[in-house]
Amino acid sequence: MIELSNVNKTYNGKLKAVDNLNLVVKKGEIFGFLGPNGAGKTTTIKMITGIIGCDSGAIKINDVDINRSPIEAKRQFGFVPDDPNIFLRLKGIEYLNFMADIYNVSAAERNTRIEELSKRFEMVNALTDPIQSYSHGMRQKIVIMGVLVHNPSVWILDEPMTGLDPKSSFVLKEMMREHANKGKTVFFSTHVLEVAEKLCDRVAVINNGKILFCGTLEELKIHFKGEESLEKMFLEMTGNEN
Numbered sequence: 001m002i003e004l005s006n007v008n009k010t011y012n013g014k015l016k017a018v019d020n021l022n023l024v025v026k027k028g029e030i031f032g033f034l035g036p037n038g039a040g041k042t043t044t045i046k047m048i049t050g051i052i053g054c055d056s057g058a059i060k061i062n063d064v065d066i067n068r069s070p071i072e073a074k075r076q077f078g079f080v081p082d083d084p085n086i087f088l089r090l091k092g093i094e095y096l097n098f099m100a101d102i103y104n105v106s107a108a109e110r111n112t113r114i115e116e117l118s119k120r121f122e123m124v125n126a127l128t129d130p131i132q133s134y135s136h137g138m139r140q141k142i143v144i145m146g147v148l149v150h151n152p153s154v155w156i157l158d159e160p161m162t163g164l165d166p167k168s169s170f171v172l173k174e175m176m177r178e179h180a181n182k183g184k185t186v187f188f189s190t191h192v193l194e195v196a197e198k199l200c201d202r203v204a205v206i207n208n209g210k211i212l213f214c215g216t217l218e219e220l221k222i223h224f225k226g227e228e229s230l231e232k233m234f235l236e237m238t239g240n241e242n
């Protein structure tokens with residue numbers, strides 16, 4: 001579960017990137033965080049994951065406050081950033097072991113998970129190559145695998161489908177659903193509305209740092225009373241605010 005209460009963030013004392021945000025992402029749901037470029041999605045995710053602090057408000061992950069108990073809060077989640085260009089000099093397998101070490105995953109557990117994940121993402125043969133030699137999609141996959149190697153209860157993903165080939169994207173979506181079905185939490189940002197439409201139990205739409213809507217896709221459609229595609233509704237929604 002992720003809870004944000006009255007969260008604010010201003011950059012350089014001027015730009016209000018996140019404006020009094022309130023949000024609850026429940027256990028057992030896939031929650032989509034939608035918004036156009038510059039809406040405040042990444043800033044929100046960086047605050048949830050403790051990469052940057054909020055100016056005011058509180059953020060809890062599984063009831064643990066990220067600012068008061070950062071280490072304990074960070075044990076609760078796995079985070080896939082939007083840029084997979086990390087630890088390029090390491091081989092895939094070295095990176096996965098490094099992530100397993102950080103989270104104290106036992107040898108037996110990590111071997112099982114690495115085998116499972118690399119088969120699922122078709123990365124078995126690539127694990128002994130340096131990440132530098134990987135394509136963008138493969139880098140994305142190794143980052144996702146690194147996050148999942150410690151089996152976190154809360155998954156937080158920033159634009160996770162970007163750069164993934166259709167099959168890997170399908171596998172990831174399947175895994176997200178399986179995770180939510182186990183009563184765990186999946187929170188991801190996207191500006192690809194088709195993904196949200198097919199995958200999410202609930203969504204929040206953010207623009208100019210403010211939540212414009214939060215609810216199910218059905219509610220979103222009723223909210224706009226039209227038969228248009230979600231994309232069109234979304235464009236209307238954000239357009240109204242400008």
Ligand SMILES: Nc1ncnc2c1ncn2[C@@H]1O[C@H](COP(=O)(O)OP(=O)(O)OP(=O)(O)O)[C@@H](O)[C@H]1O
Nearest residue numbers: 011012015017035036037038039040041042043044
């Ligand atoms: N480090 C920073 N310093 C100053 N302004 C920033 C900084 N990071 C983001 N911003 C600004 O804050 C606002 C919100 O940005 P943010 O990256 O959170 O949006 P986003 O919804 O994730 O967009 P995108 O989909 O383009 O990543 C934008 O106006 C952006 O230019």
